[in-house]
Structures are given as C-alpha cells and as structure tokens.
Amino acid sequence: MTDPARGTTQRNGTTSPRYGNRPTMKDVAARAGVGLKTVSRVVNSEPGVTPDTERRVQEAITALGFRRNDSARILRKGRTASIGLVLEDLADPFYGPLSRAVEEVARDHGALLINGSSAEDPAREQELVLALCARRVDGLVVIPAGDDHRYLEPEISAGVATVFVDRPAGRIDCDAVLSDSFGGARDAVAHLIAHGHRRIGFIGDQPRIHTAIERLGGYRAAMNDAALPVDEAWMSLGATDPSRVLAAAETMLSGPEPVTALFAGNNRVTVTAVRVLAAQPGRAALVGFDDFELADLLSPGVTVVAQDAAQLGRTAATMLFRRLEGAGEEPRQVVLPTRLISRGSGEIRPAHWS
Amino acid sequence: MTDPARGTTQRNGTTSPRYGNRPTMKDVAARAGVGLKTVSRVVNSEPGVTPDTERRVQEAITALGFRRNDSARILRKGRTASIGLVLEDLADPFYGPLSRAVEEVARDHGALLINGSSAEDPAREQELVLALCARRVDGLVVIPAGDDHRYLEPEISAGVATVFVDRPAGRIDCDAVLSDSFGGARDAVAHLIAHGHRRIGFIGDQPRIHTAIERLGGYRAAMNDAALPVDEAWMSLGATDPSRVLAAAETMLSGPEPVTALFAGNNRVTVTAVRVLAAQPGRAALVGFDDFELADLLSPGVTVVAQDAAQLGRTAATMLFRRLEGAGEEPRQVVLPTRLISRGSGEIRPAHWS
DNA sequence: CCCGGATTTGACAACGTTGTCCAGAGGCTA
DNA sequence: TAGCCTCTGGACAACGTTGTCAAATCCGGG
Structure with a gap:
C-alpha cells in the first residue's frame, strides 16, 4: 500500500469503483476505450468529439458514477471559483x-x-x-x-x-x-432632541470597533449641535451581552438625574434595551441603530436607524x-x-x- | 507561455514572487538552499529537521510570503477538511x-x-x-x-x-x-383547545415540505383527540410569503363562522399572522411554530412551539x-x-x- | 487512386503538495 | 579504526486534472 490515507486496498488495475476510492477520468477512459483527454473533453463539453465517442464516454461516466474532482481542476487552473x-x-x-x-x-x-x-x-x-x-x-x-x-x-x-x-x-x-454610522447616529439623536429630550444616554459596542466610535461621534455631534451638555455617565461602550447592557441602562435610568431617552448602538443592544424599558414604569424613549423584525409592532414602536445589510x-x-x-x-x-x-x-x- | 490562466509572464527560473504567481515550496527550497521535502517538513512541523535548517527555511518563507497551497495538499491527501x-x-x-x-x-x-x-x-x-x-x-x-x-x-x-x-x-x-413537528403541533393546538377555542385555523408551508405535512397531522390529531370537527377552509398550505399568508388568514377570520384562533406553521407565517391580528379589532388567539426574538414583548405575548435550531x-x-x-x-x-x-x-x- | 486539409484523438507534461525510500554524515562501541 | 546505528536531507513518484502538440483518421477533389 503506497498511501494509507486512501481506500482499504491499493488500486489493482480494475476500473470498478471502490468505497473511498472514487473513479477518475483514467478509469472512465479505460472503460470507454478512449484516451484520457477525450474524457476531459466530454466532461467539459469541449468541441471536437464525435457523437458516437461522446455517447460511449457518457455511458462509462454513468456506469462508474464518475464525478470530476474539482480539487485537481483547481490545482491545474489556478482559480478556485x-x-x-x-x-x-x-x-x-x-x-x-x-x-x-x-x-x-x-x-x-x-x-x-x-x-x-x-x-x-x-x-x-x-x-x-x-x-x-x-x-x-x-x-x-x-x-x-x-x-x-x-x-x-x-x-x-x-x-x-x-x-x-x-x-x-x-x-x-x-x-x-x-x-454612514456617524450620520445615522447623529440623525437618531437629533430625532430624540427634536422630541424634547435633553438627557440622552448612548450604549454602544466595544470601543475597539470602528462603528462604535463613529456612532459615539454622531451622538456627540448631535448633542453639540443642539448645545446640550453631555455627561460622561451617559455614554457606555462595551460588550453587547445582555448583562452588560442591562447594567449600563439601569445605571443611566436611575439616580437623581436619569436620562429620558436611550440611543442603542446596534441591534443586540436595542433588543436588551427594549426589555429593560418594558420593565420600567416611567418609560424612557428609545432609538436603535439597525432595524429589526416586528419593531413596529411593539408598543410603543421602536424608532430605528436602518441600514440595509x-x-x-x-x-x-x-x-x-x-x-x-x-x-x-x-x-x-x-x-x-x-x-x-x-x-x-x-x-x-x-x-x-x- | 504554457498556461494563459496564470500570471502575466511565464516562470523564468528566479524565485522572486510575482503578482498572481505565488511562491511555491520549490521557490522556498531554492532560496533556503535545501530540498523540497525539507520545506514540507518545516511547514508541517514534522520532526527530523535541525534548528539551523529550520531557521533558514522559516526565513525564506517569510521573505517570499509563502503560504501553502491547500488545493495541492487536498489533492494529495484526499481529505478536504x-x-x-x-x-x-x-x-x-x-x-x-x-x-x-x-x-x-x-x-x-x-x-x-x-x-x-x-x-x-x-x-x-x-x-x-x-x-x-x-x-x-x-x-x-x-x-x-x-x-x-x-x-x-x-x-x-x-x-x-x-x-x-x-x-x-x-x-x-x-x-x-x-x-418533533407532529408532537409540537399537537401540543400547540391542544393548548388552544384547552383555552376554550373550538374553531382553529392552520396556516402552513407548502405541502411538498415534510414538516408542513407533519404539523398538519399534529393539528388534525389534536382536533380529533378533542372530538372537534375540522373544516377544510381552516387549513391552508402554501408559500410562506406575506401576501399568501395574509390572504389565507383573512379568509379564515371572516365569514359567518370565523376561526377564533390561528396556528402558524413556521416563523415566517407567525410574523405575518402577528401583523394581521394586530390590525384586527377582535383579536383572535395565535400560537406559532418556532420561537422568535421579542415574542414575549408583544402584547399579547405570542405562545410558540420552540425548536432549538x-x-x-x-x-x-x-x-x-x-x-x-x-x-x-x-x-x-x-x-x-x-x-x-x-x-x-x-x-x-x-x-x-x- | 492519391493528395491536401480539416477533424478527431491521444501521449505527455505540468499544477504544488506529500509519502516513500535511500544516501550521506556523524557518533558510538568494540 | 572498522563496523554499526541514528539522524538529517533530498530525489522521485503520485494525487486527478487540463493545455499543448503531434499523430491518426476521414473526406472530397483532382
């Protein structure tokens, strides 16, 4: 046996297919009584094969259950598609x-x-x-x-x-x-400001992530455009798992001067925020980045900045x-x-x- | 040029990498002044290479930007991983x-x-x-x-x-x-029956699809277990696009004897059903196959048969x-x-x- | 009946890697 | 120092396919 990774027995010259040892063009050629290249031509529908030869080859292909090995093809052609x-x-x-x-x-x-x-x-x-x-x-x-x-x-x-x-x-x-994370975030926060909110919290993804920083920038820009002060405690970047988001939201929503609105930095944050707010008596407003299914059927509906994934x-x-x-x-x-x-x-x- | 699919120029014997013509183990071997198989050994961390030789090979690999061609590896080994x-x-x-x-x-x-x-x-x-x-x-x-x-x-x-x-x-x-589509569907419908419903509609996927038939079977079984009659008009199998589902739901919910509850055959049907029911004044009940995000925050919450995808x-x-x-x-x-x-x-x- | 050209066919090398096997170097013992 | 063994390294074939090129075959016309 020359290669232990292959079938149970080494090739013995017959053309019968064997478990784990698939027939190759060579096998098809032998069975059809034609040359290797002719099989290749038939398989690739190349011109220059008489109908009779083609039929013989097709029969051999069907009989043996041959399927071209794309690994070899890829190696030869250089493109993997x-x-x-x-x-x-x-x-x-x-x-x-x-x-x-x-x-x-x-x-x-x-x-x-x-x-x-x-x-x-x-x-x-x-x-x-x-x-x-x-x-x-x-x-x-x-x-x-x-x-x-x-x-x-x-x-x-x-x-x-x-x-x-x-x-x-x-x-x-x-x-x-x-x-356009920056622009979208600015629009979202401007929307909240236009509805009368002055203390707005932002919960976003980890600061390592580009979009998180951009969206934070949009938030700041909107607040700045409206000449509103921004409290450090209103901004929280970090992992988007429910527990972290929940903790961040609850901090912002409590204390002497709680935020009256939240801007959620992505779909996962938004979903957790929806849950937090649903459990709160005096509901704060919410705008989320990313649209999500059924956002319109929640009450109240959730305003979002939609991007088309x-x-x-x-x-x-x-x-x-x-x-x-x-x-x-x-x-x-x-x-x-x-x-x-x-x-x-x-x-x-x-x-x-x- | 022997193969037009490859780089712009044919190989000329040098070992410098060229756009679209990546360095091979042969190139690495030439540069490191070792044999081909030695490079293979280093790349695969096989034993039997002195630290000094290994270092030279590693340097050549880095210098040339070599990366093993898995197509060739796959062809040789027979497993694609x-x-x-x-x-x-x-x-x-x-x-x-x-x-x-x-x-x-x-x-x-x-x-x-x-x-x-x-x-x-x-x-x-x-x-x-x-x-x-x-x-x-x-x-x-x-x-x-x-x-x-x-x-x-x-x-x-x-x-x-x-x-x-x-x-x-x-x-x-x-x-x-x-x-367990059959069992899940039977549970769902039994749940509705237990809550007093007698006329229950089922909207499912195309009858070609196995799960649709199974769930229909579960629906029938539950109705049968409760000795409730089933009207042909209460069952609708077909495509799950919103328009078809909407039409089916509206038919069932209108007429002299409308259904008082719907059982939706999968997540897409459920979502559309939620929309239909939200727009209806006298809300029918709904149970859906497949759980979905925020199902609990809708009002009323949507009871579902959950499968763990x-x-x-x-x-x-x-x-x-x-x-x-x-x-x-x-x-x-x-x-x-x-x-x-x-x-x-x-x-x-x-x-x-x- | 034979020649020229077109058409069909097949032998062979190459793609880049890995398995086999052998050669040579070096160390150890007797 | 001869003889043996171990360790390292390399030559070579093979994986299954496709491109090149030349050989074989066929056809019609002179």
Missing part, C-alpha cells in the same frame, strides 16, 4: 441577510461561498482569513474584528481580491463598504468580482446612507424596511 | 443559529464550512449538493428542498458522510435529525463527524423534542428560549 466571507456571527440577524446577499452575487459569478465566524476575536479572524487564503479563495469579504490587517498584505499583492464591510481595514489600504453585502461582493475581473484601480471606500424610520407613538407607522 | 451545508435561506432567522452551530462543530474538527442556499428549489439544491461533492467535501449537512435524493447515492457510497436536517431524505436511507445543527454536525471517523453503522434518525412556551395574556412569562 470560491470566495470567503468572514464575519462576526452568522447567528446574528444582521449578518444573515448580508451573507445571503454575498452568496447570491457569488452564485451569479459561478462561485461558492465559504463562511466563517470570527466571534469578534481578532486572532480567530486572522486564523480564518489565512486558512481561506491557503485554500486559494479568489477573493475575501471581511467584516473585521481586529484593527491591524497588515498580515493580509502578501495575500492581497498575490492577487486575493479583498473587500472590507461594515468596518474599514486597519493599517492597510483596501476596498471597503460602510454604512443585504445592500452592504451585495455592494461588497460586486466590488470584489469587478476587481477580480481585472480592474486594477485604487482601493475605494463606499459609504451607504442610513435611513431613520420613525415609529414613536402617535406618529405614522411606515412599512417595515424591505 | 471541509463540509458543506445546504439550507433554504441563510437570511432566515431560523437558519442563522443552525448554520453557526454546524460551523462551530466543524471548527472543533478543524474543518471549514461551505454554505449554500437552495431557495427552496429542488433543482438548485441538487446543483449545489453536486457542486460540493465535486469539491470533495468530506461531508454534507442538508436541509432538503426536494423529495428525491437518489442522486446522492453514488456520492454517499463513495464516502461522503451525509446528514439531513429538519426534513428527512427522500427515497434514500440516510441519517437525519428532525424536530442550534441544537439541530450541533446534533447533525456531530453525527456527521462521528460517521467520518469511521463508524459504519446503519443510518439513524434522531428526533428532538419541541417545547411549548406559553405567553398568553394573564399567564406567567417565562424567559426567552436560550
């Missing part, structure tokens, strides 16, 4: 539609999608990205967890098309598709394939607008996003 | 956690996950599955759209470990992990890897229980699932 998507957590309702949109664009280009969750851990992000590069994916869509992506430089200059989404790349110059994914994937098709332009940054969907009580209820 | 997951729609909140759970188990086994959405189209399911087989994934987790999977027979007997989830395979004998995925992936590790047992079918979470007004509100 697959792209990688690294995001934070596939289970998060924000990333599902994004992922699906990327997949749809990939499909239009005949590519498969390899998916990985970084769990917001920079080391795991890097590990995943490099594993994908070793697989020689043609391109990468990355929602970064870390803030230093110099490790990607050799890959990119070796031709791996790369687009960052939701957050820009750190310390390298690279394509990116972002939402699917559009983010679609745009990124489209940029990626354009780059793969050869355009060697400078890296671009695309910023998509957000949309304030007002659902405060007494206001009209617009249709749910999408 | 990747599994495929074919589901209906990654954007559906039911599949996100499931997918994540599969990924997590795969990760524990050092495997990557290739993801594809069938869009509930049997042809697309087959196309995806076969594309994954051509990539020689080690295993497949399939949420089937079609009902005839004989096309998978050659693949399975060639060693592709396959587990079906949520719905059983059609016309082949194969591992499957299911939720993550647990489905985890179980399936675990079975898959066990099979890969060699156990050649008979195909097994695992049925996971569902859990009725009662949230009707006036009742206690248990914590949200998970």
